[in-house]
Amino acid sequence: MMKLFVLSLTALTLLLFVGCEPNEFKEGVVMAGGQYVPAATLNKGKQIYSEYCMACHGVNGDGNGVASKGLQPPPRNFKLGIIKFGNVVSGELTHDDAVYKSFKHGLNGSAMLPWDLKQGQMVAVWQYIKTFAPDTWIGKDKKLGEKLDRQTFKDPFTMARKEQAIELGKKVYHVEANCQSCHRGYVTLAEYDAMSKELTGDGIDELDEDFYQLKIQGSDHDYQVIPPDYTWHELRSVRTGDKEIEDIYLRLLAGVGGTGMPAWKDTLEDHKIWALAYYVNHLRSFKDSPKRKNFVSRFK
Numbered sequence: 001m002m003k004l005f006v007l008s009l010t011a012l013t014l015l016l017f018v019g020c021e022p023n024e025f026k027e028g029v030v031m032a033g034g035q036y037v038p039a040a041t042l043n044k045g046k047q048i049y050s051e052y053c054m055a056c057h058g059v060n061g062d063g064n065g066v067a068s069k070g071l072q073p074p075p076r077n078f079k080l081g082i083i084k085f086g087n088v089v090s091g092e093l094t095h096d097d098a099v100y101k102s103f104k105h106g107l108n109g110s111a112m113l114p115w116d117l118k119q120g121q122m123v124a125v126w127q128y129i130k131t132f133a134p135d136t137w138i139g140k141d142k143k144l145g146e147k148l149d150r151q152t153f154k155d156p157f158t159m160a161r162k163e164q165a166i167e168l169g170k171k172v173y174h175v176e177a178n179c180q181s182c183h184r185g186y187v188t189l190a191e192y193d194a195m196s197k198e199l200t201g202d203g204i205d206e207l208d209e210d211f212y213q214l215k216i217q218g219s220d221h222d223y224q225v226i227p228p229d230y231t232w233h234e235l236r237s238v239r240t241g242d243k244e245i246e247d248i249y250l251r252l253l254a255g256v257g258g259t260g261m262p263a264w265k266d267t268l269e270d271h272k273i274w275a276l277a278y279y280v281n282h283l284r285s286f287k288d289s290p291k292r293k294n295f296v297s298r299f300k
């Protein structure tokens with residue numbers, strides 16, 4: 001009898017405590033894409049957020065949590081409503097599964113580590129995070145972007161024609177897409193000149209002063225961003241293993257939200273985007289390798 005009494009007393013205090021929480025959700029909301037999220041899910045998400053995420057992302061979701069000091073890149077400011085690694089053309093609203101992938105695998109080279117959350121926990125915490133940017137995410141009228149769906153991806157090269165893809169990717173990278181206008185170049189003047197003549201008919205007399213340098217730049221996030229050197233930096237949204245080409249291809253199609261990194265979908269022909277993915281992945285193979293020194297020393 002006594003036990004029961006104590007139990008119900010604890011339950012009552014718990015209830016009172018939760019009831020007093022000023023931000024407790026009493027009603028569900030309709031998120032972008034017409035998804036109804038019940039209050040219970042948001043409350044569960046808030047609990048998970050407070051426990052695991054708040055230290056970096058902050059009480060108000062502004063990215064200024066107690067553990068955020070000095071982190072490079074800084075934790076995402078959720079109030080801005082911008083996701084970098086979505087599965088839609090950047091600038092549009094992403095589908096949830098792209099964000100769940102980032103939870104599961106983390107964002108390489110950042111403090112955002114992989115999280116061992118169950119599906120229900122990922123859903124709850126992400127729906128809660130959306131409430132930090134209601135103007136972006138909440139409302140029946142809000143539409144998600146067209147999903148860049150992995151199921152529909154068709155690699156025209158496959159590993160069998162890998163070398164061919166890398167060769168084409170190298171040309172597209174430096175001549176057609178001019179990726180080194182933000183990132184850096186990975187060819188000598190002689191190679192650049194020859195590739196340019198082949199593709200455009202015009203040669204190159206000299207390299208821009210910053211051809212081999214990364215161009216640090218502003219962004220819609222509240223800090224400057226650094227286009228990676230693939231032979232040196234980790235690529236945030238790219239896993240190692242048999243999915244790496246596909247991960248890079250998706251990133252090139254979609255771009256990186258809120259940064260200068262463009263979505264190349266419909267700007268370049270599809271097979272050229274695949275070729276670029278092979279080329280970028282080839283450059284990644286120099287990372288942490290003794291071969292890197294030799295490779296980059298050609299570009300001085």
Ligand code: HEC
Pocket residue numbers: 049052053054055056057067071073074075076082083084085086099102103107110111112113115125126129236
């Ligand atoms: C140790 C600090 C830290 C913790 C703890 C942390 N994050 Fe992050 N998070 C980061 C950083 C740093 C970034 C930004 C990475 C970047 O810009 O590439 C980030 C980015 C994100 C993004 C943005 C992804 C995108 O594509 O823009 C989401 C969503 C996110 N975190 C959710 C969470 C959730 C949910 C938790 C708790 C389960 C959590 N984070 C815990 C540091 C942290």
Ligand code: HEC
Pocket residue numbers: 084173177178179180181182183217225226227228234235236237238248251252256259260261262264276280
């Ligand atoms: C206008 C500037 C700009 C141009 C042009 C540009 N990028 Fe980027 N790129 C960026 C920036 C900035 C980032 C880093 C975004 C971040 O993580 O904050 C980036 C990131 C990337 C990433 C890493 C994605 C990840 O998961 O971390 C890859 C790969 C990439 N770019 C490839 C390319 C290729 C290939 C081209 C040419 C076809 C290109 N970029 C052209 C600015 C640019």
